[in-house]
Amino acid sequence: MGTSTPDLGGPDSVISARGVSKRFLIYHQRATSLKERLVQTKRVTHEDFWALRDVDLEIGTGQTVGLIGANGSGKSTLLKLLAGILEPTRGRVKVLGRIASLLELGAGFNGELSGRDNIYLNASILGLSRREIERNFDEIVAFSGLEQFIDNQIKHYSSGQYVRLGFAIAVHVNPDILLVDEVLAVGDEAFQKKCLDKIAEFQARGCTILFVTHALDLIPRLCTRAVVLDHGRVLHDGDPLEATDKLRGLLGTAADQTGGAGTAASSLRISGARLYDPASAAQKGEFRAGEPMGIEIDVTAGAEPPAAASVRLAITGPVDVPMWVMDTEPQRFEAGTTSTIRFTVKELPPLQGIYAFAVALRDPARGVAYDARRFGEAFRAVGADDRGLIDVAWTADRGKFEEERNRAKPTTSRGTAGRGPSSSTSTSSRGTGSGRRPRR
Numbered sequence: 001m002g003t004s005t006p007d008l009g010g011p012d013s014v015i016s017a018r019g020v021s022k023r024f025l026i027y028h029q030r031a032t033s034l035k036e037r038l039v040q041t042k043r044v045t046h047e048d049f050w051a052l053r054d055v056d057l058e059i060g061t062g063q064t065v066g067l068i069g070a071n072g073s074g075k076s077t078l079l080k081l082l083a084g085i086l087e088p089t090r091g092r093v094k095v096l097g098r099i100a101s102l103l104e105l106g107a108g109f110n111g112e113l114s115g116r117d118n119i120y121l122n123a124s125i126l127g128l129s130r131r132e133i134e135r136n137f138d139e140i141v142a143f144s145g146l147e148q149f150i151d152n153q154i155k156h157y158s159s160g161q162y163v164r165l166g167f168a169i170a171v172h173v174n175p176d177i178l179l180v181d182e183v184l185a186v187g188d189e190a191f192q193k194k195c196l197d198k199i200a201e202f203q204a205r206g207c208t209i210l211f212v213t214h215a216l217d218l219i220p221r222l223c224t225r226a227v228v229l230d231h232g233r234v235l236h237d238g239d240p241l242e243a244t245d246k247l248r249g250l251l252g253t254a255a256d257q258t259g260g261a262g263t264a265a266s267s268l269r270i271s272g273a274r275l276y277d278p279a280s281a282a283q284k285g286e287f288r289a290g291e292p293m294g295i296e297i298d299v300t301a302g303a304e305p306p307a308a309a310s311v312r313l314a315i316t317g318p319v320d321v322p323m324w325v326m327d328t329e330p331q332r333f334e335a336g337t338t339s340t341i342r343f344t345v346k347e348l349p350p351l352q353g354i355y356a357f358a359v360a361l362r363d364p365a366r367g368v369a370y371d372a373r374r375f376g377e378a379f380r381a382v383g384a385d386d387r388g389l390i391d392v393a394w395t396a397d398r399g400k401f402e403e404e405r406n407r408a409k410p411t412t413s414r415g416t417a418g419r420g421p422s423s424s425t426s427t428s429s430r431g432t433g434s435g436r437r438p439r440r
C-alpha cells in the first residue's frame with residue numbers, strides 16, 4: 001500500500017502537511033437574564049479560532065516522531081487532520097499507507113456494544129477483513145488482557161480498559177503508520193511496558209510512528225525527532241532533547257527558567273519515579289488500603305544545581321486535586337549526580353480507583369519549582385468496584401422515624417449517613433462506599 005512517490009514532501013515522506021491551518025468557530029452566548037433566555041431566541045455569536053497555523057511537516061518512512069506541546073496547542077487537531085477525521089481549512093495533508101490511530105479515549109468505539117463487537121467494528125474501520133480479524137481476535141484480546149470483560153458493554157470499561165482495547169486493536173492491524181495521542185499514560189505500568197515493547201517492535205519493522213505525549217522523558221528515549229507545537233505553530237522540529245527543553249521552558253517547568261535549550265541540563269531535574277512494595281522492594285502499581293506504599297523519585301543535578309531543594313510529592317485524584325502532600329527537608333544535590341529519594345506511605349488510606357502523583361523540586365525558601373512533573377494514572381488503589389473514591393462507613397435504615405423525631409429535642413441536628421435502598425423493609429444495612437467514581 002502507498003508505494004507511489006508522494007507529490008508532496010521529499011521522496012521518502014509518508015506523512016506530509018504543507019501550510020496546514022485549521023480554524024474552528026468558537027461560540028459565545030451572550031449572558032442574558034433568565035426571562036430573556038426563556039422568551040428570546042438565543043443570541044449566539046462566534047469568533048474564529050485558529051488551532052493550527054501554517055504547519056509544515058514531512059515525516060519520512062520509518063521515523064518515530066514525538067509531538068509535544070502545552071494543553072490546547074493543537075496536537076490532537078494535527079493528528080485528526082492526518083488521520084482524515086478533520087479537513088484542513090488551508091493547506092494540504094497527505095498520508096501514504098495503512099494508518100492505525102489511537103486518538104481519543106474510546107474514539108471509534110461504540111459504547112453500547114461489547115468489547116468483542118467493538119474489536120470487529122474497529123478493526124474493520126482500520127481496514128481488516130473479517131477473516132483477518134478472526135485470525136487475530138484471540139491475540140488482540142490476549143494483548144488487551146481483557147478476557148474477562150470482553151463481552152461487557154464497553155461503556156462500562158474503565159479509562160485504562162478502553163485504551164488497552166484500542167491499543168491492542170491498533171497494533172494488530174499491521175499499520176504502516178501509527179498515530180498515538182497521549183494514551184499510554186492511562187494504562188498501568190505493566191501495560192505501558194507492553195505498549196513500549198510493541199512500539200519498539202514496530203520501529204524495528206520500519207513502521208512510521210507519530211505520537212503525542214505529555215510524558216516528556218519518553219521523547220528522547222523513543223524518538224529520533226520531536227516537534228513542539230505552541231499555539232498552533234511549529235516552534236521546534238528536530239532534536240528530541242532540545243524539544244523537551246524548549247517545551248519545559250515554555251511550560252515554566254524547565255530547571256532553568258530562561259528556557260533556552262541546554263540550560264536546563266545545568267540545574268535540577270526529576271529524572272525518574274517508581275512505585276514499589278516497601279516489604280519486598282519489588283515494583284508495583286496496585287496497592288490495597290492499609291498496605292504500605294513506597295515511591296522513589298530520582299533527582300539528577302546538572303553542572304550548577306541550586307544550593308538546596310526540597311522534594312514535594314503530591315498524591316492526586318483524577319482531577320488533580322491533591323489527596324495528600326509530602327515534603328522532604330531541604331536536600332543538597334551534588335553536581336553531576338543522580339540521587340534517589342524514598343517516600344514511604346505507612347498505610348494506604350481506604351481509597352479506590354486510579355491515582356496520579358505530582359513531584360516538584362522546590363526552592364525551600366521561596367517555594368518556586370526547579371522542576372515539576374506529573375505522573376498520570378500512576379497506581380491503582382484496590383477495593384470493591386463501583387464504590388466511589390473512598391470507603392466511608394455508612395448505614396441505611398428504613399422504618400417509621402416520625403415518633404423518634406418528635407421525641408428528640410428540637411436543638412439536636414445530628415446527620416445520618418447514607419440513604420437506604422427504598423425497596424428494603426425495616427431492615428438495616430451497612431457498608432462502605434459512596435458515590436460512583438465520575439467517568440472522565
Ligand SMILES: Nc1ncnc2c1ncn2[C@@H]1O[C@H](COP(=O)(O)OP(=O)(O)OP(=O)(O)O)[C@@H](O)[C@H]1O
Nearest residue numbers: 024025026051069070071072073074075076077078
Ligand atoms: N471542534 C472544535 N471546535 C472548537 N475548538 C476546538 C475544536 N477542537 C479543538 N479545538 C480547540 O483547538 C485548540 C487545540 O486543541 P487540541 O485538542 O488540538 O489541543 P492539544 O494540543 O491536543 O491539547 P491537550 O494537550 O490538552 O490534549 C484548543 O484550544 C481547543 O479548544
Ligand SMILES: [Mg+2]
Nearest residue numbers: 075076077181
Ligand atoms: Mg490532545
